[in-house]
Amino acid sequence: MNAAASPAGLAATWDLRQGERELLLSCLGCIALGFVLVLGSEHAAGRQLTASAVLPLLIYGLSLIGLHLALVLLQFRGDQVLTAVVACLAGFGLLAQYRMGAFAGTLGAGDPELYLIPAGFAALLITAAAGANGRYRWLAKGLWLWAGVSLVLLVVLLVTGTRFRGAVYALGFTTPTEVLKVTVILGLAAYLERHARALARWHPRFPLLPPLRALWPLLVFWVLLVGLLALQRDLGMIVILSVTLLVVLVRATGRVGYFGYGLLAAVGSGALLLTFFAHGQRRVEAWLDPFQDPTGDGWQILQGLSGMYAGGLWGEGFGNGSPEYTPIARSDFIYAVIGEELGFLGCVLVALFFLILVQRGIMIAGQARTDFGRLLAAGLTTVLAVQTLLNLGGVTKAIPLTGITLPFISHGGASLLTTFTAVGLLLAISDGPPGAGRRPARTVKRAPAADATPSAPVPAPRPVDRPARPRRRPAAAKTP
Amino acid sequence: MTVSTPLQLFGALVDSAAWPALRIILHLAFFAAAVIILWRIWTRLAGAKSRPGQTLQLFGALPMAGVAAAFLGVLLYQASWHLTGLFRPAFVAFMQSHDRREFNPAHRIQRGRILDRHGQVLAESQERDGRVYRVYPFGRAFAHTVGYSDPRFGAIGAEAAANAQLNGATPEILASWGELGRQLLTKDKRPRGQDLELTLDAELQLLALQQLGSRHGAVVLLRPADGALLVLANNPAFDPNRLSPGLFSGPAAGTPLLNRATQGLYPPGSVFKVVLAAAAIESGFNGTLHCPAGGYTTSSRYPPIRDHDYYTAAKAGRTWAGHGNLNLTTALVESSNVFFAQLGVRLGHDSFAGAGERFQFDRQVRLYPGTDRYGNLSTGRLPRFARNDLYGLAQASIGQGRVLATPGHLATIAAAVANRGLAMRPRLLAQEPPAPLGQYMTEETAARLAQILRKVVTTGTGRGIDGPQLAIAGKTGTAQNPRGAAHSWFIGFAPAAAPTLAVAVLVEHGGYGSSAAAPIARDLLLKAMELENAR
Structure with missing residues (x-):
């Protein structure tokens, strides 16, 4: 990258990313407050505090600072709110995990648990840096690679994995299928970029007939994918990927009719699943009436809801609830922990952060310069939105439980790294087309601060989230 | 405690009295910080949107509105649990x-x-x-x-x-x-x-338990007219004030968790003859059956079913001549096994199954509202016999073999006889209105059966409990079982002429029904009548 940038360019980026810096610092302050609260409760509960207890916060803070400095050094022009939102959500996750005892016991500097969030930020940074400046478009060339990798991964996992609570896990209880949330979307965006036109040409005489010739490779791939996922009983993943398929398909072709077929397929496969999988049937029953078997199938959801009810509007305060009574609280039910300890208000805050995340994704999709970028951003955003909604809806009993994690907050390395990578891709797309705005920036001696004059060739304020400033002019083709 | 490092200082602060207040301040500060971040982001985004050419396009606004609506929906639904x-x-x-x-x-x-x-x-x-x-x-x-x-x-x-x-x-x-x-x-x-x-009477319940003493068993007392349960006593039991995990782990000695009165399945023995007698009366049976001392069997391959008089005599070294020809009344009064075994076979499989159906065997009757299985009264088990299995039928006809019943159900059978054949659903909550459970037999059958049961107490196997204070009618039972001495049974009602109480007593391994269960029933009925008259 342009690491050997001139000091002037660096200074300009430093100014440009001032908003991000402020947000990240407030975020760090907020998480530090929560951290003190958790530490205090731990101490009050009789746990011995050692110096290493502050290690998670320290590492978190260093990762935020490192991320920001690296982005400045790379003269990254991409979205700034997105990084801040992700930092906040990851911070909530850190607090919730810390509170659930993720770092309990003898915490050494070598504990891998400590480096999950830094690893996530690293993944985000590497993806963003590698894909910035329009380079992400190279990913479109790997269409068959993405499709192949996704299917092969599923087959390998089915053959070698071990079953636990109905689902399939790889060695060490990791869930490599999480990677599909990126690879499948990459393949999908690549395919649709090439065939969007053909797919938009529905039959002239029978307007209800989609162009099957262009559609069949996609259909075959999807049947294989869903079939393999169904064998692993990964219902959540099927829903996430299928909804994303429909959204991206409609986004690419402008044909709302695909939603209709998607709805038909959903109803059909839903009925099929319920008749053939006792597993799914029981979940639906536990969802409709958890009180039918309150100490069995309904136990987890009711314990989660009890915790939330106990938390009330304000919550018990971080570290003061008893979320350990909810089974699997650390991964799928982390939202219930937040509800218990931060109350309904905390839940609203978390939901708002997720909403902003989605909003950023939608904006990035809308402003990407290439079809591939548009579709990829739309796809990744849909994945994040659907995953979040499925988790929140499941935990609050709004929909049946699908057993998926809450992005950034749930425990689980594979899920965390994948979501960070997805955001990295979004950031890369938001960085804009190659070269634009960067070169002129570097020729400038020093871009004045925020109050630059309109005439100053500022370093292309591509980021859409920058506040309105008088010097801003919708110049060139950069602003859609 | 020395306060040397910041961490120790923090620890001291947490231990101090200020911590609860500080904790709330931190909690609020955390919220405030999150809100400030959101506010900053909002002003930033709002500013960005107002720029020319930066309006949300259709592709942006519509999905965003959809996602926001979905989040709002989830949050609203969540609030219906979380807040309300x-x-x-x-x-x-x-x-x-x-x-x-x-x-x-x-x-x-x-x-x-x-x-x-x-x-x-x-x-x-x-x-x-x-x-x-x-x-x-x-x-x-x-x-x-x-x-x-x-x-x-x-x-x-x-x-x-x-x-x-x-x-x-x-x-x-x-x-x-x-x-x-x-x-x-x-x-x-x-x-x-x-x-x-509840409909229960604490005084009577305590009396029943005192009468049971250390013996395992169950006592049920109810009012035939409305099904209100006055006593539902079990021994052994557990102390609800001192629950421990050990109580629920594995089969404890004596199974104190088992509600014997409503869930304990026992061979009913001769008490079951009441059911068969009702079936016989309704089928029009009015003759006599020969009941020799040698007993009765359906095939030479099976040991004959004999009367208890035979065994008593054999034990004493005497010989017993047998009952000779018996009619239904005498057979029930004398509790003749030979008679009822023959009667059951004569009535046949269908009639037997029909009686089981009418008396609501193989059912769960709810005692409380709600669907809690534990709180149900399980009536009993009446097996279906193969067409050619006459011996099984003969055994079942005297309440042995594969027939099982709970004390609670046998009490409702006694209550049905007392209540003109109509069994009322046993109930525990005073606020629940009485409800019928089923017409176990016709009014005429019930009247005839009531007369016979009174005779059981005046002249038959139950004569040991007859007294001038209260006219009790009932039936004793002595149920063989593979685990030891016979279970002692008594079911009945009082006063015989106009019954207001029905009872069932089971004493596990108590021996003859007349010796263990019947006195408990008598004492309980006497006390209950005394209380009823006093109030």
């Missing part, structure tokens, strides 16, 4: 019995008391050191019927069945829930659930 969960009675009940979080507001609702028919307290909540405990003054005496409500072990019995009412209100009356919620929110006083009155 109090309006879900089943949810509150779940939290009270299964949520171990002490700070859960649901635990602050003081459960109503459970009372017997005269207002004696069987269960109440007491507050000690800010925590509420459920106290059962009679300990194990009502363990199975009243049940328990414990945050660790859940709830059973009346505590489970009437959970919603005890917690505050019945689901139908929303206004009372509103009042409860207001009290809970404003903390103006400790919200109090409603009391629950």
Whole structure:
């Protein structure tokens, strides 16, 4: 990258990313407050505090600072709110995990648990840096690679994995299928970029007939994918990927009719699943009436809801609830922990952060310069939105439980790294087309601060989230 | 404590009295910081949107609105549990019995008391050191019927069945829930659930248990006219004040958790002859059957079924001539096995199964509202025999072999005879209206059977309990079982002319029905009549 940038360019980026810096610092302050609260409760509960207890916060803070400095050094022009939102959500996750005892016991500097969030930020940074400046478009060339990798991964996992609570896990209880949330979307965006036109040409005489010739490779791939996922009983993943398929398909072709077929397929496969999988049937029953078997199938959801009810509007305060009574609280039910300890208000805050995340994704999709970028951003955003909604809806009993994690907050390395990578891709797309705005920036001696004059060739304020400033002019083709 | 490092300083701060206040300040500061971040992002984005050419396009606005609506929907639904969960009675009940979080507001609702028919307290909540405990003054005496409500072990019995009412209100009356919620929110006083009155009579229950003593068994006393249960006693039992995990892990000695009266399946022995007699009367049987001392069998391959007189005589070294020809009345009065074994075979498989159907065997009768299986009265088991299995039928006809019944069900059978053939559903909650369970036999059959059962006590196997104070009618039973001495049974009702009470007593391995169970039934009936007349 342009690491050997001139000091002037660096200074300009430093100014440009001032908003991000402020947000990240407030975020760090907020998480530090929560951290003190958790530490205090731990101490009050009789746990011995050692110096290493502050290690998670320290590492978190260093990762935020490192991320920001690296982005400045790379003269990254991409979205700034997105990084801040992700930092906040990851911070909530850190607090919730810390509170659930993720770092309990003898915490050494070598504990891998400590480096999950830094690893996530690293993944985000590497993806963003590698894909910035329009380079992400190279990913479109790997269409068959993405499709192949996704299917092969599923087959390998089915053959070698071990079953636990109905689902399939790889060695060490990791869930490599999480990677599909990126690879499948990459393949999908690549395919649709090439065939969007053909797919938009529905039959002239029978307007209800989609162009099957262009559609069949996609259909075959999807049947294989869903079939393999169904064998692993990964219902959540099927829903996430299928909804994303429909959204991206409609986004690419402008044909709302695909939603209709998607709805038909959903109803059909839903009925099929319920008749053939006792597993799914029981979940639906536990969802409709958890009180039918309150100490069995309904136990987890009711314990989660009890915790939330106990938390009330304000919550018990971080570290003061008893979320350990909810089974699997650390991964799928982390939202219930937040509800218990931060109350309904905390839940609203978390939901708002997720909403902003989605909003950023939608904006990035809308402003990407290439079809591939548009579709990829739309796809990744849909994945994040659907995953979040499925988790929140499941935990609050709004929909049946699908057993998926809450992005950034749930425990689980594979899920965390994948979501960070997805955001990295979004950031890369938001960085804009190659070269634009960067070169002129570097020729400038020093871009004045925020109050630059309109005439100053500022370093292309591509980021859409920058506040309105008088010097801003919708110049060139950069602003859609 | 030396305060040398910042961490120790922090520790000292947490240990100090200021921490609770500080904790709340930190909590609020955390919220404030998050809100500030959101505000900053909002101003940033709002500023960005207002730039020319930066309006959200259709592709942006529509999905965003959709996602926002979905989030809003989830949050609103979440609020219906999270904030207004109090309006879900089943949810509150779940939290009270299964949520171990002490700070859960649901635990602050003081459960109503459970009372017997005269207002004696069987269960109440007491507050000690800010925590509420459920106290059962009679300990194990009502363990199975009243049940328990414990945050660790859940709830059973009346505590489970009437959970919603005890917690505050019945689901139908929303206004009372509103009042409860207001009290809970404003903390103006400790919200109090409603009391629950049972049909049980504590005095009689204690008497029944005292009569059982250390013997295992069950006693059921109810009113035939409306099914109200006055006594539902079990021994052994557990102490609901002292629940421990050991009680629930594995089969404990004596199985104290088993509600013998409603769930204990026993061979009914001769008591079952009442059912067969009813079937015989209704089929028009009016003759006699020859009952030799040698007994009766359906095939030479099986040992003959004999009368107990034969065994008594054999034990004493005498020979017994046999009953000779018996009619139904004498056979029931003398409790002749040979007669009823023959009678059952003569009536046949269909008639036998039909009787089982009419007397509602193989059923679960609910004692409380709700779907708690534990609280059901299981009636018994009446097997279906193969067409050619006559010996099985003969055995079943004298209440042995594969026939099983619960004391509670046999009490309803006695009550049905007393109530002109109509069995009322046994019930425990005073507020529940009486409801019929089934017409077990015709009015005429019931009247005839009642006469015979009175004769059992005046001249037959039950004559040991006959006395001038009270005219008792009933049937004794001595049920062979593979685990030891015979179970002792007595079912009956009193006063014979116009019955107001029906009873069933089982004493496990108690020997003859006349010697163990019948005296308990007599004492209980006498006391109950005395109480009834006194009030």
